[in-house]
Amino acid sequence: MNVSRRGFLKLAGGTLAAAGIGASVGVKSAHARPSKIRYAREVPTVCPYCAVGCGIIAHVSNGKVINTEGDPDHPINRGSLCSKGSALYQIPNNDKRLSKVLYRAPGSDRWEVKSWDWALDKIARNIKDARDKGFVRTNAKGQVVNRVENIASLGGAGLDNEEVYSLVKFKRALGLVYLEHQARI
């Protein structure tokens, strides 16, 4: 179809007018349109920010979190959330999330993508080498101390209880004494 500019506007206007009629006719159908969370699975969670411990419901559809909102049944927040809790949706839906194992070689100016196997083996090797080299059997007083002073571990306040418990168990079994987390700061 050969359409002049004037003709195009006329045509477009006609389409818009038709759309307008469509919209007015469609009020009912807009009402009836199912909410996007209607068929979603509801998964209760707790806010990962401060320690008030507000309940949040995540709506999941086709494996994706499609909505998050305050849990009305939760006895602390009763559905309310602050700005951080309200923004939780953007954590699972965020293109800046890390999704690959990254490695930066000494002196390099870039990250390289690696496999889990490669990275975990190399880290395990680093742990063993440092521990074997730096293990302190006795201190200056000759007391048996069986400790590792050349590896430190920070963090845990953002982990689940089951994780942080396991972390402490793991690090203590290695003999670490420099074992700390956010509560200290």
Place this chain on the structure above:
Amino acid sequence: MTNHWNDIQHADVIMILGSNAAENHPISFKYVNLAREKRGAKLINVDPRFTRTSATADKYARLRSGTDIAFIGGMINYALQQGRIQKDYVVNYTNAAFLVNPDFKGPADLDGVFSGLNGNKYDKATWSYQLDENGVPKKDTTLQDPNCVFQLLKRHYARYDMETVCKITGGDSKEYEEIYDLYTSTCSPEKSGTIMYAMGTTQHTYGSQNVRAFAVLQLLLGNIGVAGGGINALRGESNVQGSTDHAALFHILPGYLQAPKASQQTYQKYLEDNTPKNSDPKSVNWWGNYPKYATSLLKAWWRDVDPEKSYDYIGKYDDDVNYSTIPIIEQMASGKIKGLFCWGQNPAVGCPSTRLVRRALAKLDWLVAIDLWETETAAFWQPEAGVDPASIKTEVFLLPAAASMEKEGSISNSGRWAQWRWKATEPPGDARDDLYIMSELVHRVKHLYEKESGVFPEPILSLSWDYAKAGMDPSAHHPDPREVAKEINGFFLKDVVINGTAYKAGQMVPSFALLQADGSTCSGCWIYCNSVTDTENRLMRRDNSDPTGLGFYHNWAWCWPVNRRIIYNRASVDLNGKPWAKDKPVIWWDGLKKTWLGDVPDGGGAPGAVHPFIMVNHGHGQLFSPGMTDGPFPEHYEPLESQVPNLLSKQQESPVIARYDKAVQEKVCDPMLVEGAAACVFGSPDKDRFPIYCTTYRVTEHWQAGQMTRWLPWLGELVPHMFVEMSEELAKEKQIRNGEVVRITSIRNQEGILAHAMVTPRFKPFTVNGQTLHQVGMLWHFGYKGRVTGAIANDLTPLVGDANTMIPEYKAFLVNIEKVRR
């Protein structure tokens, strides 16, 4: 929190200080407002800045950063002078009547210090009680003996008169008088007052004593253990309570057991040192059970090893050495620490003296960061950090982690409620949950030691690590958090009969009262024992019914210890078991059934049978606390960096704080360390170059070191810039207009950082000792990574910590501010 969030609704007076709860714990205000609507409760707020919390308060007063002990000390003095104390509570439930060693002397006698000061350490021999022949403290229940705690307390705080207090804090005496009158009105047995605090209280060189001052005040007013009372730390990270309970800290093991010291060479010696004895039949002395919990922990970690032996597996720390975060920074900078793990922590932004921290990271051989995002810590080698990558030899692993909704497990809130979170979705791409990552590392390190042997391999080879998902091959590495939760709770390791009841091996231990010292039980964290039963994981409970109407919600999730929602609740009733407050009882005694009703009671037995504070040796709330490093009574000192002399004594700063500035200079270490640890102390000529008090604070829209909010578009848009807030007076003096870019410097960072000036009337100059002092506040959350970026506030903060805990002094230090001329 001694109490919990919902309980705030029962308070008659709420005092918020060292916290901006309306901004940083907004949902707590649901209950602050409920108390005001339902009970006509009043809200007090005391803060250096007029915050969102101040805006809603009935009474607001100012104080200069770091002068909380002067303010609270003044209130304690007021309560004692006006007789505003709950007398029966004080006499029966606190150590007010205990007679103290007559050789004990305090700051009133020794011009600012306590007896026993030797260099920068106290010999605490005189901080002791006069004991009877059974080893029980002697008491004077008339509270008249000059050596009783009550009289010593009175004498100590008599120095905190209104005039002196206001001179120190820069506050207004009329406002203080009104607040003192209002808050101490909760001494009435029917009334309760709560204190809500956060890091404005703790992040000082005397932060622990700030909290102690609250404890003294609350005990005098009879506000501990009661509904609407308590000392309530508003904790800042979703599971910082849980990670403290499970002891990711150098000095403790799970459940607040002590980490072993080098002087404790045998398990027996360790148990002896940590198991207090008490011959007072009314003292429950709960820590007398220590061996049961310690042995059950060792059996959870090394199931098949005798505890005497597995005790050797845990590294012992040298008795006189500190291994906390500030020393970690120093040890990294000195090149002694070679490898560092960061599990969701961002020390390049969140630690003190972060410029030093980033330089120290460059001394590592390797760094492993496990996070959702590329953090400043993981990226410390990049040009954005102001360095040349080629010069940094550290190898860095950045492992993508699963977020909270992408895995399952529990977290513990400030009120000690451990709540389960279910998995909603898979993590993105190759990201994995932290439990998987650490479990893989355990198996791989185990495998290396099996294959190659190595130094002292036994603790690793014999470590119990069998968290296979139900129905899966146990050798497969799929840790199941539900299995870990069972180990945390603890289970029987053999068939036993206790008090006539038979328990089979593998059954969950129903409560920590049944844990054993003979190796027949394991429990990874005794305070969580009772959280998982044979039939139910109580962390998953979602019954929000409230049958008592008091807001305990006993069937919602689970709370440690043993689902007790208000701890020390034994102090909420009189000696006959009658609640002090009839309209908001916590527990009450049913004389017919001979049982306690209401919340889970603290300690057993009939009313009056036991002293209420079951976790302290003598069973009494401690007005006098000999366990502290820096004195049994809180005493005002100035922050390490201050413009004014201590107006109360000649002791300028706390005499026992770890002075890294001095230590580092004396050792003539690396110049980088000397600079990073430098302090602008009172009396030094540097003081005039940095005349402005600075504090750091947070906003609703961002969180901690920023990695969880600066990557989110919605939150980044709300607060997109780093700013420094200052008074209109200071801005005028410095010719700075709102929004302009200014440079802020401290002695540790004389190049300074840039931030937008936010000029508000919320800060006002203080007049202290006739001197006009300005205070400014910097936003905590910014860094060079994220969708929104900005300068790091901690590039300016000092490397000095609290005398008891080593929490850094983030809240009071000296800076200078200049307009950036373009």
